[in-house]
Amino acid sequence: MADIINLLPDHVANQIAAGEVVQRPASVIKELVENSVDAGATKIQVIVKDAGKTLVQVIDNGCGMSATDARMCFERHATSKIQKASDLFDIQTMGFRGEAMASIVAIATVEMRTRKYGDEMGTLIRMSGSEVETQEPTACPNGTNIMVKNLFYNVPARRKFLKSDSYEMGLVTEEFYRVALAHPDIEMSLTHNGVVMLNLSASNTMNRILGVAGKSMSKYLLPIESETSMAKIKGYIGTPECAKTKADQYFFVNHRFMKHGIFARAVQRAYDNLLPAGKNPTFFIYIDVDPSTIDINIHPTKTEIKFENEQAMWPILMSTVKEALGKVILASTIDFENQPAIDIPVFNKNDEVVPPQIHYNAGYNPFESTKSSGTTHQATFRSRMSDNTDWQKLYGEFESNRTTDSNQSENQNNSEGVQQQLNLGTDGGQAAASAGRFFQLKGKYILTSVKSGLMVIDQHRAHERILFEKMLRRTTDEGASQRLLYPERLDLNLKDTDLFRQMIPELEKLGFEINELGGNSFSVSAVPATFPEKDLKDWVNSMLMLTGEEYIAMKDSMTESIAASLASQMAIGYGRTLTQDEMADLNAQLFACQMPNYAPSGRPVLTIISNDDIDKLFK
Secondary structure: OOOOOOOOOHHHHHHHHHHHHOOOHHHHHHHHHHHHHHOOOOEEEEEEEHHHOOEEEEEEOOOOOOHHHHHHOOOOOOOOOOOOHHHHHOOOOOOOOOOHHHHHHHOOEEEEEEEOOOOOOEEEEEEEOOEEEEEEEEOOOOEEEEEEEOOOOOOHHHHHOOOOHHHHHHHHHHHHHHHHHHOOOOEEEEEEOOEEEEEEOOOOHHHHHHHHHOHHHHHHEEEEEEEOOOEEEEEEEEOHHHOEOOOOEEEEEOOEEEEOHHHHHHHHHHOOOOOOOOOEOOEEEEEEEOHHHEEOOOOOOOOEOEEOOHHHHHHHHHHHHHHHHHHHHHHHOOOOOOOOOOOOOOOOOOOOOOOOOOOOOOOOOOOOOOOOHHHHHHHHHHHHHHOOOOHHHHHHHHHHHHHHHHHHHHOHHHOHHHHHHHOOOOOOHHHHHOOOOEEEEOOOEEEEEEOOEEEEEEHHHHHHHHHHHHHHHOOOOOOOEEEEEEEEEEEOOHHHHHHHHHHHHHHHHOOOEEEEEEOOEEEEEEEEOOOOHHHHHHHHHHHHHHOOHHHOOOHHHHHHHHHHHHHHHHOOOOOOOOOHHHHHHHHHHHOOOOOOOEOOOOOEOEEEEEHHHHHHOOO
8 A cells, every 4th residue: 555644845834834824914914023123123114005915015124134044034944033942931032933934925925125234235035935036136225125915826715715905904903003012112104005004103102002092092091010020010001981892902021912811801800890891991011021931932923922920920910900090090089179278277375275165045845835946946846737737728739730740741742842852753742642641760761651561661772772763764864964163183093094984974974074184083073963062082982992893894784883873872861850741752752663672782672560560569
């Protein structure tokens, strides 16, 4: 029987290895930029076309390579970072395996120009599918300029599974952020399809975070710092006010980005009882440890790291975050500036000390009604009790008030001011008139009697449902928008800018008027009627969190998500006292909706307590 086990050809082995190291264009960005960091570059330019599917280009001013090194860097396991196995436990560089360049060149066309400092000429290499097409001297600046073209051109199955340009560009941006945040001392820029998306100058950690997350984050960031024998922890965490569903969460260990579920839970635990359900804290935490106490060689992308003292790090990290939170929360509970001045008496040793005097009526008799001025209240009380109160007249007034309320309920459809304030239409007048009396409980629930029992309606969710269905039916009708006295400026980060730009057509249908100012800034000149102008920025941020990139490919879902977020913002809040007219209109229009039982979020709007359940309570 013939032998059946053979060695794979090098180009096939490289394509298999590329599946682990290079999963999409963002993986190429990560590997190339990290190589530039290891080369000692102080300036790195990243240029992409079609979210990296057509071109990924990285230009740096690092140390460059000789002609021999330029050719060797494309071989598997060819590296200058380690020489022996023990070096794996003292890694100070970003890369070390020597697999990245071999994996990239196996599934793309690569062109590289590089020159070492002091050399007169550089080297040009063109490769495709692990095969060398050209290697020749060339004139080029110091450093390295590498272009990766037509990613996965020879692996069509891999290219077919790449997602939309907006989604892939979001991942490219995220990888760029990770390296930029880890190395704030390096000048970095990102260009997409000829447009400069981000230009970060060399600066300190705080300025780099603001350049990535947006300048509006400056008022929400709290510094943290602690140093122990095991690790040095520093960075910034967000206050509970800036918590989001998909918050920015970054861990860096020895200037390397990492994902660590245990450490993330330690930070989350520090925010216990400070965040609402479903919200996550924002943090940018930098950890410096002895390289010999961590293992970064447990995952092909090197984003997962194993710590030797993992359990001991948990309480250190949690207490560090808690300390920063405790300072700001305790300080914010006492406003020293706006408190009235306290008159503190100053003791003079020459003044006579007079003991406090107690004044009382020695002739007071509790059983007498008109003895002294000290018993005036007793006399008044007794005189009121002795009056011949006309109880029938009092009851008659009560009946009169009840009749007035009943008449008011019957004329609910005449209330125009309520309909305008609540943004409720006039199509529910007759239903409101026949609905009977409504009662409000704790400014949150509306109670009314129905044939089967007692119906309880959540007023906020009910109004959400009404507004949501109106927005889905509405186009840009006249009067749907109101212009702002002063346009509102929105400064977004790079990740949110592209997503928000694609949402603009849908937002304009709902009544917004948005203009692009260039860069990552937008101007909002008009909003839907009754929209709370003061909450515009907060709503945009929350809407971007709820409407993720996955909705871009499904326009209907994106429209519904925007409408649901807008309805939640505009709906009447809890604690709002409603009149009979308001509750009747709300009830009538709720049952005119297609799905009155559930809010856009899927949570129930109403429930009915049956007559049988009520009877059981009195048995």
